[in-house]
Amino acid sequence: MKSLFPSFLCILFILFTSCNTGPKVIDDLSDKSFNVVNQNGEPVTFPDDYQGKYVVVGFIYTNCPDICPLVTQNLIKVQKEFNNPDDIQFLGITFDPNRDTPEVLKSYKGLFNLDDNFDFLTADSTTISELMDSVRVRSQVSFTQVREDDKEVYFMNHSDKIMVLDKKSRVIFEYGGSMTPVNYIVEDLNTVRK
Amino acid sequence: MKTSVTLFFAILFFSGCGDDPKKNSPQKSELAKIENWARPGVQGQMSGAYFVYRNPLSIADTLISVYSPQAMMTQIHESYTTEDDLAGMREKAEIIVQANQNITLEQGGLHVMLMNLKTDLQEPDSVTISLIFNQAGKVDLTLPVISNKK
Ligand SMILES: [Cu+2]
Numbered sequence: 001m002k003s004l005f006p007s008f009l010c011i012l013f014i015l016f017t018s019c020n021t022g023p024k025v026i027d028d029l030s031d032k033s034f035n036v037v038n039q040n041g042e043p044v045t046f047p048d049d050y051q052g053k054y055v056v057v058g059f060i061y062t063n064c065p066d067i068c069p070l071v072t073q074n075l076i077k078v079q080k081e082f083n084n085p086d087d088i089q090f091l092g093i094t095f096d097p098n099r100d101t102p103e104v105l106k107s108y109k110g111l112f113n114l115d116d117n118f119d120f121l122t123a124d125s126t127t128i129s130e131l132m133d134s135v136r137v138r139s140q141v142s143f144t145q146v147r148e149d150d151k152e153v154y155f156m157n158h159s160d161k162i163m164v165l166d167k168k169s170r171v172i173f174e175y176g177g178s179m180t181p182v183n184y185i186v187e188d189l190n191t192v193r194k
Numbered sequence: 195m196k197t198s199v200t201l202f203f204a205i206l207f208f209s210g211c212g213d214d215p216k217k218n219s220p221q222k223s224e225l226a227k228i229e230n231w232a233r234p235g236v237q238g239q240m241s242g243a244y245f246v247y248r249n250p251l252s253i254a255d256t257l258i259s260v261y262s263p264q265a266m267m268t269q270i271h272e273s274y275t276t277e278d279d280l281a282g283m284r285e286k287a288e289i290i291v292q293a294n295q296n297i298t299l300e301q302g303g304l305h306v307m308l309m310n311l312k313t314d315l316q317e318p319d320s321v322t323i324s325l326i327f328n329q330a331g332k333v334d335l336t337l338p339v340i341s342n343k344k
Contacts, residue, residue, distance in 0.1 A: 073343070
């Protein structure tokens with residue numbers, strides 16, 4: 001019977017190491033700090049200012065009328081599923097900072113009827129590209145269109161992504177942004193949110 | 195004794211600690227029900243519109259252009275995934291529709307791209323678009339603006 005004691009220790013070890021660590025950390029953003037602004041032009045430090053909350057982030061640009069609204073709508077559905085909780089922050093971060101100024105993001109937010117726990121963020125283009133690199137979101141100009149008023153508009157190819165940060169600013173879940181069934185995100189949040 | 199201990203270990207390993215399955219695969223079924231509608235939009239910005247058109251003719255037809263008086267420029271676009279797995283969209287120059295078949299524009303696929311809106315679009319506004327077909331000629335549609343579409 002004595003010989004079972006080491007086995008017992010081993011079992012305890014397994015229990016505490018492999019089962020109780022929660023979801024795998026995909027990226028740790030806690031040592032990162034980006035100076036961005038929200039749609040009201042208020043300075044925000046991402047992700048620091050959101051520590052202590054779960055953060056659900058979608059990546060968008062406002063000149064995208066099809067895929068990006070699907071990303072935003074998915075975030076809205078998650079927020080509704082949880083009945084607009086205070087401990088979950090929702091963010092849309094643009095990868096097109098040249099056009100997506102705070103004013104543009106403010107009108108964009110206005111299209112969706114959103115509360116204070118749902119913000120859109122932008123920054124100078126250097127900060128945005130550093131931020132996007134740190135979360136592995138890629139974007140590039142795909143084509144340029146000359147409009148009837150002779151102005152040029154460009155469109156972008158981009159990563160289609162939603163991610164969830166835990167309260168310590170660690171990325172714990174990632175999804176295809178526009179096509180992911182909302183209940184996947186809700187179920188995952190339920191497993192970590194007590 | 196040894197066997198039962200080993201077994202216990204094996205059970206521990208394979209029961210409680212499995213990783214969740216990958217959850218990135220697109221699910222088309224999640225997409226919205228098919229309808230005629232347009233997204234809200236801000237003046238000077240973009241919007242998208244969606245519709246289903248059934249070719250009533252007994253011959254194939256081709257949609258060759260689209261026009262809306264509410265936008266400076268209107269095109270048919272297609273959202274697609276690039277070779278390096280990015281989301282993008284591109285112009286669709288024409289769409290062929292067989293006799294008595296449908297053209298379906300829905301979220302995540304084909305859309306009417308309304309560029310540089312002349313005015314804001316909000317509920318309960320609507321958007322008028324004209325579809326130009328080789329055979330059927332001009333077909334006008336009125337699409338209600340719907341926000342937070344399911
Ligand atoms: Cu488009």
